[in-house]
Structure formats: C-alpha cells, structure tokens
C-alpha cells in the first residue's frame with residue numbers, strides 16, 4: 001500500500017544525454033520534492049554525462065556508469081534493481097531526452113495506486129494522447145511497430161514501446177527477476193509487459209504527451225531495430241508458455257532477485 005512518505009525511485013537510461021540530463025534531474029526533483037531516489041544508468045563512451053550529474057552534488061541522485069552500449073532495457077533493469085535495494089516502493093522509468101514530461105509523474109503515481117496496478121504505461125496512442133514534433137516517417141514506424149506487437153502478443157494495451165512507465169514494487173521485482181533474457185535493448189519494454197500481464201499482474205495505461213527530443217542525437221542503431229524484431233519473435237514464444245493454464249503465475253522475489261516459492 002502506498003503512503004505519502006514511501007520512497008519513489010526514478011530510473012533514467014542515458015546514452016550521450018549531456019545536453020538534457022541536468023534539466024531532467026532538476027524537473028524530476030521539483031515534482032518529487034519529498035522522498036525520491038533517482039538513478040542514472042549511463043553507457044556513454046565519454047564521461048560528460050557522469051561529470052554533469054556529479055557536478056549537481058545531489059544526495060538523492062545515484063550514478064551507474066557502465067562500459068559499452070549495453071542497451072536501454074538492460075540499463076533500466078539494472079537501475080530498477082538498484083532502486084529496489086534502496087527500498088523504493090514505486091519506480092518510474094523514463095527517457096533522458098525530455099520526451100517524457102516529468103510534470104506527469106505525480107498523477108501517474110496517484111493513478112497507479114488508485115487503480116492498484118502493478119504497471120501503468122503513459123500511452124501515446126489513446127484518444128487524448130499527443131505526439132509533438134515527430135516526422136511522419138517516425139509516426140508511421142512507431143504505429144506499425146505497436147500494431148505488430150499487439151497482433152503478435154495480444155495484450156490489451158495501445159502503447160507497447162513508450163518507455164514512460166510506473167511500477168509497483170511487486171511489478172518491478174518481477175520485471176527484474178524475469179526479464180532481460182530476450183535482448184538488451186528496447187525489446188525489454190515488451191518483455192516486461194508480457195511477463196507482468198501473463199503472470200496476472202495488473203497492467204493499465206493512461207494518455208500522455210510525448211515530445212520529440214529537442215537536444216542530443218538519436219542513439220538508436222539499425223542493429224537495435226533488427227534486434228527488437230527478433231526479440232518480438234522470442235517474446236511470442238514466452239507469451240505462449242505463460243498463457244498455458246499450468247504456468248507459474250505470480251512470483252515473489254527476494255531483494256536479491258531470487259524467486260521465492
């Protein structure tokens with residue numbers, strides 16, 4: 001049960017986001033002034049982002065600097081594990097490029113709790129959602145990826161690929177304990193969704209405004225796009241396994257991520 005003093009964690013995967021990271025941390029901290037822990041999981045080849053975060057000298061902000069582009073999904077799962085160890089009851093996942101408005105964090109958390117959900121997705125594809133400044137090609141690609149994922153995985157959610165989400169502690173524990181097996185990149189978003197939904201966790205969504213990045217370069221490679229397609233095929237088999245009547249259902253996890261019978 002969420003209470004006003006419980007710790008909220010925010011995980012930010014970042015790759016060359018020096019132009020955005022300080023603004024984002026400031027905006028999140030304004031939204032969650034009481035009790036929050038932020039972890040930036042940075043895979044940049046330079047230490048610019050790390051230096052900028054350290055420069056802020058904020059005791060509630062942690063840094064994990066990894067070597068090599070380990071993928072968005074793996075960064076988020078590592079950050080979530082860190083926040084669970086720190087005792088967070090609610091975990092927010094969001095991009096570093098200011099596409100996900102921090103002003104929505106408090107209402108996302110309130111909605112997660114009032115609906116008693118384990119994962120709440122901020123969706124770009126509900127009737128009152130908005131996508132600002134995306135070129136047409138990008139809109140088409142994203143829409144088609146989502147339609148394909150929905151046709152294959154059949155979870156009744158409109159946005160499988162937006163990385164703006166809020167998790168209950170149980171939802172985050174299950175994501176950390178079961179996901180990251182099928183690919184290191186963006187595919188983890190669908191892997192987490194399928195694992196939670198077919199293990200009978202409550203998953204829901206609400207409209208959001210998505211704003212195309214203004215600063216910094218896209219780091220998404222063709223290899224990662226291809227990896228997501230292969231990953232979708234793998235998740236299809238995971239979904240089939242989890243949909244069987246005898247599947248294991250909800251799991252509990254200890255702090256170290258081990259499943260408890």
Ligand SMILES: Nc1nc2c(ncn2[C@@H]2O[C@H](COP(=O)(O)OP(=O)(O)OP(=O)(O)O)[C@@H](O)[C@H]2O)c(=O)[nH]1
Pocket residue numbers: 012013014015016017041042043069070071072075094095096097099212213217218219220
């Ligand atoms: N730690 C880590 N973060 C990553 C990696 N790849 C992407 N990210 C971060 O994940 C988030 C989403 O990546 P984006 O590059 O914004 O992907 P996108 O939103 O599909 O594309 P653009 O906004 O057009 O660049 C951003 O915060 C990135 O910095 C990675 O390999 N490791």
Ligand SMILES: [Mg+2]
Pocket residue numbers: 095097099213
């Ligand atoms: Mg982006």
